[in-house]
Amino acid sequence: MKNYVIGIDIGGTYIKSGIIRYDGTLVVTDKLQTPSESDPHYLVNTISCLISQMLRQTSIKRKEVIGVGIGSAGAVDRVRGEVCFAANLGIQKVPLAQLVEEETGFATKIANDANCACVGEWKFGNGKAYSDIILVTLGTGVGGGIIIGNQLFEGNCGAGGEIGHMLLYKGGRQCSCGRRGCLEAYASATALVQITLEQMKKDKFTKLWNVLDESKMITPQVVFEMSKQDKLAKKIVDEYIQNLGEGLVDLCNVFRPQAIIIGGGMSAQGENLIAPLRQYVADHIFAKDTTPPVDVLQASLGNDAGVIGAASLFVD
Numbered sequence: 001m002k003n004y005v006i007g008i009d010i011g012g013t014y015i016k017s018g019i020i021r022y023d024g025t026l027v028v029t030d031k032l033q034t035p036s037e038s039d040p041h042y043l044v045n046t047i048s049c050l051i052s053q054m055l056r057q058t059s060i061k062r063k064e065v066i067g068v069g070i071g072s073a074g075a076v077d078r079v080r081g082e083v084c085f086a087a088n089l090g091i092q093k094v095p096l097a098q099l100v101e102e103e104t105g106f107a108t109k110i111a112n113d114a115n116c117a118c119v120g121e122w123k124f125g126n127g128k129a130y131s132d133i134i135l136v137t138l139g140t141g142v143g144g145g146i147i148i149g150n151q152l153f154e155g156n157c158g159a160g161g162e163i164g165h166m167l168l169y170k171g172g173r174q175c176s177c178g179r180r181g182c183l184e185a186y187a188s189a190t191a192l193v194q195i196t197l198e199q200m201k202k203d204k205f206t207k208l209w210n211v212l213d214e215s216k217m218i219t220p221q222v223v224f225e226m227s228k229q230d231k232l233a234k235k236i237v238d239e240y241i242q243n244l245g246e247g248l249v250d251l252c253n254v255f256r257p258q259a260i261i262i263g264g265g266m267s268a269q270g271e272n273l274i275a276p277l278r279q280y281v282a283d284h285i286f287a288k289d290t291t292p293p294v295d296v297l298q299a300s301l302g303n304d305a306g307v308i309g310a311a312s313l314f315v316d
């Protein structure tokens with residue numbers, strides 16, 4: 001009986017892996033450092049090594065495994081099983097699904113990592129009840145996935161759905177993609193910290209300086225906590241929510257999903273972040289008085305979203 005699926009999540013620093021049951025529960029997880037060589041054979045070897053390790057650890061037999069789902073950073077062509085371009089892995093035009101299949105003997109599917117996380121939330125997480133969701137992940141960057149009519153939207157070569165690179169301010173803050181003023185440059189966790197450090201330099205009285213005096217770092221968590229007692233921190237958080245809110249409203253106006261799901265490191269702020277966002281979307285979406293509201297929810301798969309999502313490429 002084939003009951004298990006292997007999920008692989010390839011990030012810039014780590015390759016994470018897991019085995020899930022068909023109902024989405026994780027049996028085991030593991031990880032290894034992402035090889036720094038840009039030769040894809042190192043990548044394939046690391047993946048193969050993780051798979052053997054996990055099978056050994058769990059005594060799951062090869063014949064019980066349905067296949068290997070891979071989520072990779074970058075532009076990924078799911079139909080051809082090819083990583084078209086992944087800057088932080090230093091690879092392009094690599095038929096990774098085929099290479100892993102040849103090396104491991106398992107049927108292999110591949111998709112963009114953020115799209116995998118979206119599929120995971122939709123099949124096993126807080127997106128389960130809906131046919132139309134958008135996952136917005138707020139971490140080092142801003143990513144996400146779009147599912148409309150129970151179908152993942154990826155665009156040509158899987159390069160679409162780049163939520164973080166919608167324009168918020170023409171000529172605004174520098175974005176990692178080379179353009180200026182993208183949503184990512186205002187709404188990522190990295191951007192929140194950068195903006196806070198810049199604003200602190202103009203305000204020597206803010207209590208945020210006490211944090212540095214105590215040799216702690218400025219993190220999104222710190223800025224949100226301090227916003228309850230410090231004027232500058234409150235202003236930064238308010239502006240952060242407005243900027244992110246504008247991006248979410250645009251997404252709603254174009255796709256009108258039933259729900260927006262917030263994932264990534266920032267989602268650890270929970271309702272401190274989600275509640276004002278929910279309100280912002282309700283107040284500003286198109287035809288707000290005559291159409292059903294858009295639910296705004298926290299993602300529920302946490303750190304395992306990538307692995308579970310990748311494996312769920314094999315779950316119907």
Ligand SMILES: [Zn+2]
Nearest residue numbers: 165175177182
């Ligand atoms: Zn950008």
